[in-house]
Amino acid sequence: MRLPQMPVPELPHRQHELQFYEGFTQTVYTTDEEKQFPDGRLIVSSTDTKGIITHANDAFVIMSGWEREELMGSLHSILRHPDMPKAAFKDLWDTVSTGTKWHGYVKNLRKNGGFYWVYATVVPNIRDGEIQGYTSVRRKPSRSKVAELGALYEQMLAAERSAS
Numbered sequence: 001m002r003l004p005q006m007p008v009p010e011l012p013h014r015q016h017e018l019q020f021y022e023g024f025t026q027t028v029y030t031t032d033e034e035k036q037f038p039d040g041r042l043i044v045s046s047t048d049t050k051g052i053i054t055h056a057n058d059a060f061v062i063m064s065g066w067e068r069e070e071l072m073g074s075l076h077s078i079l080r081h082p083d084m085p086k087a088a089f090k091d092l093w094d095t096v097s098t099g100t101k102w103h104g105y106v107k108n109l110r111k112n113g114g115f116y117w118v119y120a121t122v123v124p125n126i127r128d129g130e131i132q133g134y135t136s137v138r139r140k141p142s143r144s145k146v147a148e149l150g151a152l153y154e155q156m157l158a159a160e161r162s163a164s
């Protein structure tokens with residue numbers, strides 16, 4: 001499974017070849033344009049057990065910049081920003097796949113190459129003792145936490161690069 005291809009941004013941008021967990025490599029673009037998390041809103045999405053998006057609220061659609069039809073049925077990695085270390089998502093999946101809630105700060109990529117930070121709580125949806133999928137509810141993060149986590153993720157990424 002691949003992801004929809006990002007259009008080349010109009011703003012000055014960088015190009016990255018990202019290798020995704022599922023094995024494919026895709027080109028993504030980043031700009032320095034940050035979109036602020038909307039005040040008083042939550043950004044919500046659900047996935048199946050493989051991380052394929054099954055539900056997204058309007059705030060999710062607006063913040064991602066993708067059309068709802070492009071998001072539905074796509075992997076959640078459509079939001080993966082190259083500044084995020086792989087270890088953060090490994091921790092997320094290792095936690096939720098054992099039925100436990102995960103909290104964390106995530107820098108997300110928009111369709112136009114911009115980005116937005118969220119504080120996410122990912123909860124496994126369990127029915128009859130079995131995980132049916134996952135739901136993420138995202139809140140506005142504090143600027144001090146964004147600065148702290150941005151610096152930490154930079155160090156983690158550098159360690160991942162030098163190990164590969």
Ligand SMILES: Cc1cc2nc3c(=O)[nH]c(=O)nc-3n(C[C@H](O)[C@H](O)[C@H](O)COP(=O)(O)O)c2cc1C
Pocket residue numbers: 019020021022045046047051075076077078079080081089092106107108120122134135136
């Ligand atoms: C419910 C749920 C919500 C997720 N939300 C995000 C998100 O907002 N941004 C993101 O980059 N990855 C999110 N992920 C993790 C992605 O599935 C994926 O692991 C990540 O983008 C890294 O891509 P990769 O695993 O294909 O390498 C979420 C996963 C789940 C189960």
